[in-house]
Amino acid sequence: MSPSSFAGFGLGLRKPHYADFLGPRVAVDFIEVISENFMVDGGRPRQLLREMRARHPVALHGVSMSLGSAEGLDRGYLGRLRALVEEVEPLFVSDHLSWSRIGGFNAPDLLPLPYTREALSLVADNVMRAQDALGRTMLVENPSTYLAFERDEMTEWEFLDALCARTGCGLLLDVNNLFVCAANHRFDARLWLDNFPARHVRQIHLAGHSQGEGLLIDTHDRAVPPSVWGLYAYVLPRLGPVATMIERDDAIPPLHELLAELDTARSVAANAGTLAA
Amino acid sequence: MSLLALQRDFGAWLRDGDADAAAPGMRVYQNNYRAALVACLEDAFARTRAWIGEEAFSRAVVEHVCRVPPSGWTLDAYPRDFPDTLAFLYPGDPEVTELAGLELALGEAFVGPDAVPLMQAKARDIDWDRAILRFIPTLDLRPAITNAHAIWLALAEEKLPPPVEILAGAHALLVWRHDLTSRFRLIDAREEQALALARSGLSFANLCAAVVAVEGEAEGIALAGQWLGCWLADGLLTIETGG
Numbered sequence: 001m002s003p004s005s006f007a008g009f010g011l012g013l014r015k016p017h018y019a020d021f022l023g024p025r026v027a028v029d030f031i032e033v034i035s036e037n038f039m040v041d042g043g044r045p046r047q048l049l050r051e052m053r054a055r056h057p058v059a060l061h062g063v064s065m066s067l068g069s070a071e072g073l074d075r076g077y078l079g080r081l082r083a084l085v086e087e088v089e090p091l092f093v094s095d096h097l098s099w100s101r102i103g104g105f106n107a108p109d110l111l112p113l114p115y116t117r118e119a120l121s122l123v124a125d126n127v128m129r130a131q132d133a134l135g136r137t138m139l140v141e142n143p144s145t146y147l148a149f150e151r152d153e154m155t156e157w158e159f160l161d162a163l164c165a166r167t168g169c170g171l172l173l174d175v176n177n178l179f180v181c182a183a184n185h186r187f188d189a190r191l192w193l194d195n196f197p198a199r200h201v202r203q204i205h206l207a208g209h210s211q212g213e214g215l216l217i218d219t220h221d222r223a224v225p226p227s228v229w230g231l232y233a234y235v236l237p238r239l240g241p242v243a244t245m246i247e248r249d250d251a252i253p254p255l256h257e258l259l260a261e262l263d264t265a266r267s268v269a270a271n272a273g274t275l276a277a
Numbered sequence: 278m279s280l281l282a283l284q285r286d287f288g289a290w291l292r293d294g295d296a297d298a299a300a301p302g303m304r305v306y307q308n309n310y311r312a313a314l315v316a317c318l319e320d321a322f323a324r325t326r327a328w329i330g331e332e333a334f335s336r337a338v339v340e341h342v343c344r345v346p347p348s349g350w351t352l353d354a355y356p357r358d359f360p361d362t363l364a365f366l367y368p369g370d371p372e373v374t375e376l377a378g379l380e381l382a383l384g385e386a387f388v389g390p391d392a393v394p395l396m397q398a399k400a401r402d403i404d405w406d407r408a409i410l411r412f413i414p415t416l417d418l419r420p421a422i423t424n425a426h427a428i429w430l431a432l433a434e435e436k437l438p439p440p441v442e443i444l445a446g447a448h449a450l451l452v453w454r455h456d457l458t459s460r461f462r463l464i465d466a467r468e469e470q471a472l473a474l475a476r477s478g479l480s481f482a483n484l485c486a487a488v489v490a491v492e493g494e495a496e497g498i499a500l501a502g503q504w505l506g507c508w509l510a511d512g513l514l515t516i517e518t519g520g
Contacts, residue, residue: 036351041414042391044457064350070281077350102284106347107291108313108355109306111284118280147302151278184302214301 003137003170003202006030006057006091007241009262009269012248013052020255021052027259030091032059032245039080053088059203059243060090061172064106067126067140068099068113078133085134091243092203094139094172095130097123097160114149115159124166131167139202140164141172144180144209144218156181157196164200171197174205175231176224176247180216189231198238206232206265207247221250224261229268236272244269292346314342314355321356321384324432325363325377337366353388356381372441375425375450382417382452383459389415394455394512406482410475410508411515415454418469426450426463455512462511467492468504481505 008029013021020026031052038049052058065077085093098110113119131137140163142156154162160171173196182189206229208222224246232244246261278286290303291310299307318338319326326334341362347355360377367373392413424442431438447466452459464472467488475484481501489497508514 039351040353040388043386043388043454045388046391047457066350070279070284074350099284101350102281102288104348105288105292106350107288107310108317108347108352109309111287111306114280114283116280122280145302146305147300212301212305215305217305 035062062095065095176207372423
């Protein structure tokens with residue numbers, strides 16, 4: 001059971017651009033939506049998603065599955081996501097290598113996991129349960145993190161490699177997250193890319209970040225910086241067909257600016273000699 | 278330490294930890310946590326925020342974030358307890374809680390289950406003596422003792438809100454979604470009671486009889502007919518049976 005591939009260039013759909021996407025066809029190969037925004041009973045969000053789906057292939061990207069929760073997954077969440085998956089028939093279903101839920105507490109954030117054998121076993125169990133519940137394989141995204149655990153027993157790339165081997169899941173490589181982590185934890189991002197299991201990557205996120213108090217923060221509030229473009233160009237030759245997208249969540253500019261960034265992604269990919277849509 | 282214990286400690290620290298004594302990375306997580314909750318409440322209660330003012334709203338949000346940690350996988354669930362916090366903070370200003378409750382109800386109706394409303398044209402074919410009314414699932418009734426609805430309207434239209442008034446007699450706010458738009462209407466206690474009876478499964482004929490028993494025959498039949506017309510026009514009715 002291996003995730004299917006899709007080669008193309010897309011955008012994360014955000015509210016300021018809804019009207020643009022309902023107008024004349026926007027030049028993207030796919031759009032990605034935040035799953036939870038549409039895991040509602042009905043009304044405008046669901047209707048909007050149906051309209052978008054009629055125009056574009058859609059990827060579902062989640063932020064609340066809590067794949068790393070030591071208490072397992074929320075069945076109600078999985079049921080709602082399954083219903084959305086059946087309606088949308090998405091290109092991909094993804095979420096993060098992180099946790100947010102414990103003991104009745106649910107943080108609206110992507111909290112970090114130690115890279116231990118215990119965590120690997122638990123995340124693998126959760127991914128298997130999620131894939132069983134959804135009836136399809138998932139993509140797991142490398143998160144931005146702001147602290148590292150002394151108890152780590154393996155590198156992040158070893159953790160991801162083992163997770164893919166155990167579950168058959170694919171990877172969503174967030175190049176900006178990698179850059180942020182490399183800066184925050186002082187490791188070589190290219191060494192990470194040389195070692196991570198590139199064959200499992202099906203989707204790429206490109207975004208911007210900002211400088212915090214001694215740390216880079218994954219803010220998604222500005223254009224993709226040259227450093228992230230550089231890593232994107234570096235990794236592309238190692239990847240198979242892949243869906244690349246620009247992810248902007250704050251200070252969202254007019255659509256044409258994001259489309260211009262997407263053109264840059266196309267150029268980088270063309271120069272790297274990789275398969276474009 | 279097990280992963281379970283680590284996550285419990287981490288969650289407790291996010292809620293109550295002392296940022297000054299923490300590593301920069303921990304402060305980032307705590308800041309993200311609080312900022313997400315604040316943004317959620319600001320988004321859900323824009324009119325309440327405008328009504329009580331920025332400073333008072335910020336104090337209420339801080340109080341709420343401290344008192345009520347988020348428990349649902351969706352942030353859509355987090356605003357649900359905020360009117361209770363406002364009731365605790367503003368016991369002498371019932372319009373504040375009612376305004377927040379109205380905003381909350383409108384937000385919930387916006388994403389509530391879809392339903393096909395009973396069209397007025399089709400209503401003519403129904404045998405109303407046998408019909409049992411079925412209401413759309415987004416219909417919600419909230420108690421109303423103030424003119425919070427008028428304050429909401431003025432704020433929505435960016436007009437000067439009216440002064441607070443305590444309504445004469447018992448009322449309720451009827452909230453629902455028509456097509457894709459959330460709506461509300463102030464109703465009196467008699468219509469509220471009739472709605473409660475109709476929603477409990479009483480046939481329309483028995484509802485008429487119940488209204489007649491209280492209001493007298495002429496007034497009772499006229500009222501029941503008037504309400505039915507309103508409910509149809511508002512799109513509150515969905516599937517009829519027995520008609």
